[in-house]
Amino acid sequence: MKILLIEDEPDLGALIQTSLAHHQYVVDWIQDGKTGWEYLTDNRSTYSLAIIDWMLPKMSGIEICQRLRAEKYTLPILMLTARDRMEDKITGLDAGADDYLVKPFGMAELLARLRALQRRVPTFQPDRLQLGNLRLDYGNNAIVITNPAGNEQSVSLTAKEFQLLEYLMQHPDLTLTHDQIRNRVWAIDSESASNVVAAQIRLLRKKLAEFGCEEVIETVRGFGYRLNSVHK
Structure with a gap:
């Protein structure tokens, strides 16, 4: 947030x-x-x-x-x-x-x-945000992943991972540019590197891949990233 x-x-x-x-x-x-x-x-x-x-x-x-x-x-x-x-x-x-x-x-x-x-103010922040088999758990700063059998696995996220995934899940199926993501997830006075968005996406994908969700976040070459509401 x-x-x-x-x-x-x-x-x-x-x-x-x-x-x-x-x-x-x-x-x-x-x-x-x-x-x-x-x-x-x-x-x-x-x-x-x-x-x-x-x-x-x-x-x-x-x-x-x-x-x-x-x-x-x-x-x-x-x-x-x-x-x-x-x-x-x-x-x-x-x-x-x-x-x-x-x-x-x-x-x-x-x-x-x-x-x-x-x-x-309900729009300020929900208790949880759900998209497909992914659910953000604000209380525990985690992502809850439901597998095809209906079992849930809670995965702890770092602050930046949580903020990045929250932003993507708030805009499903929309391509967000590097600048849009950086402006939302990093403070204006942060001394982050130019490739900070790509680096954070890689870390988040690696964590999601452990639970079969490696293709949830799609790279739109030359533009940015998109979180697919229908997982491939």
Whole structure:
């Protein structure tokens, strides 16, 4: 799952990004409102949630929320702010935020708020994602494979394997380009190699091949990859 974090405090932004990455979220961190707005509008299908600070340079978090909602963009938003008056909370929620977290806060509370948003917004993340004989198990960070006899085998995945397979399974039978996959599964500031997508696909295929699913992910030469809903 990919999250856009718009926070101008360097220490807090780095802490949030590191903590969320530890819990297998992919986080793009932007430090001003104008750039954050541009990332949101240019990558609407990329992010599952936005964490936005109220007071930002160039464009406030309130203005970002208002613009998103005016354009009927339903992306879940968690607003961060040092403002703790009831009137301020009402202003933030009325602007379009789905939840409101007052600074200072602990990372455990932030994670709990994200889980609460997940329960409240069904499209944020399902408990499981199924395609054919493959089922993603979010609770255990695994892929469950059902063989022809009906028996299930749970296979543990690394964070990147899970995020890659999730993205492919969310777009069955569609060819996704290298850039689309990289932009979704890796953060914008990651120092990943140019062949990181191909390398990760190879690792994931090798793991799936052990259970007879080596042809699930198809290479579309010169373009990208496609996950077939009807396994060959």
